[in-house]
Amino acid sequence: MQTLMDVATLKDRLDDAGATGRRTVLLDVRWALGDPHGREHYLAAHLPGAVFVDLAHELAGPADASRGRHPLPSQEQFQASARSWGIRRGDAVVAYDDSGNMAAARLWWMLRNAGLADVYLLDGGLAAWRRAGYAVESGERQAEAGDVELTDGALPVIDAGQAAAWGLGGVLLDARAGERYRGEFEPVDPRAGHIPGAVSAPTTANLDADGKFLSPAALREHFVQLGVRADVPTAVYCGSGVTAAHEIAALEIAGFPAALYPGSFSEWSNNSSNPVVTGAAPYPDQAATYLDGCESQR
Structure with a gap:
């Protein structure tokens, strides 16, 4: 299944839409941790026809210590949002942002999980569109209400109980920055460190200098x-389940299926009975063995 769409392909699809009758819904998911001005960025410049998606309010329910900072909304809530963006039965959907698809991947994953197959990430996002010399527009774009029917559960997920033991028989990837994994810095969650057994795999390693995904071969080598x-079996978490979706997209490009832990570390660290590990090793007593293994791969 195709994960990405490049800007030239998207431009051709949009230019040919009148002749072919193919509808492509463009969704702008401008959001970044610590930057609450996504809508303002969208209003200033976005792809022609793109509708703004509010990650914090449309792609997540209210923060809950028992479910994390960005818990998944109910199926009913998500369907109502998808219809408000104008998605109809049979539409293709292309999501993008201006941060290497770190936010847009959350929408991509949620739509895939809701049963839509014809959904893509715009590789390189707004920056790639602009580098190609294509026009942008400003202001709000309101969509005519759609009629899409969404389901739930098309993609695998795990819960905290499964995450606790996942590293013993599978691979649990931590998609956050390395300093957060090691417990050197934690800007938002109550405890610093990582889930026991998790391996550090920052999402930034999935991208090239232009914010595009690495090639399938390069991503496959990286994950191997x-x-x-x-x-x-592979599962992924991050801080609140947002950038972990980016890791799942990269894994899909590389040919590896993976499950999402939606509550992620924000859920895990709020439960005082859950152990947290600091340092570079997955487990506290494996530091030397793990680091020696890393050196042997260089």
Whole structure:
């Protein structure tokens, strides 16, 4: 299944829409941790026809210590939002942002999980569109209400109980920055460190200098070095379940299926009974062995 769409392909699809009758819904998911001005960025400049998606309010329910900072909304709430963006039965959907698809991947994953197959990430996002010399527009774009029917559960997820033991028989990837994984810095969650057994796999390693995903071969090599294999189950978490979706997209491009832990570390760290590990090793007593293994792969 195709994950990405490049800007030239999207431009052709939009230019040919009148002749072919193919509808492509463009969704702008401008959001970044610590930047509450996504809508303002969208209003200033966005792809022609793109509708703004409010990640904090449309792609997440209210923050809840027992479910994390960005818990998934109910199926009913998500369907209502998808219809307000103008998605109809049979439409293709292309999501993008201006941060390497770190936010847009949350929408991509949620629509895939809701049963839509014809949904893509715009590789390189707004920056790639602009570099190609294509026009942008400003202001609000209101969509005519759609009629899409969404389901739930098309993609695998795990809960905290499964995450606790996942590293013993599978690969649990932590998609946050390395300093947060190691417990050196934690800007938002109550405790610093990582889930026991997790391997550090920052999402920034999935992208090139232009904010585009690495090639399938390069991504596959990267994940294999982290222990990912076709015969071993893989799961991913991050701070609140947002950038973990980016990691799942990268894994899909590389040919590896993976499950999402939606509550992620914000849920895990709020439960005082859950252990947290600091340092570079997945488990506290494996530091030397793990670091020696890393050195042997260089």
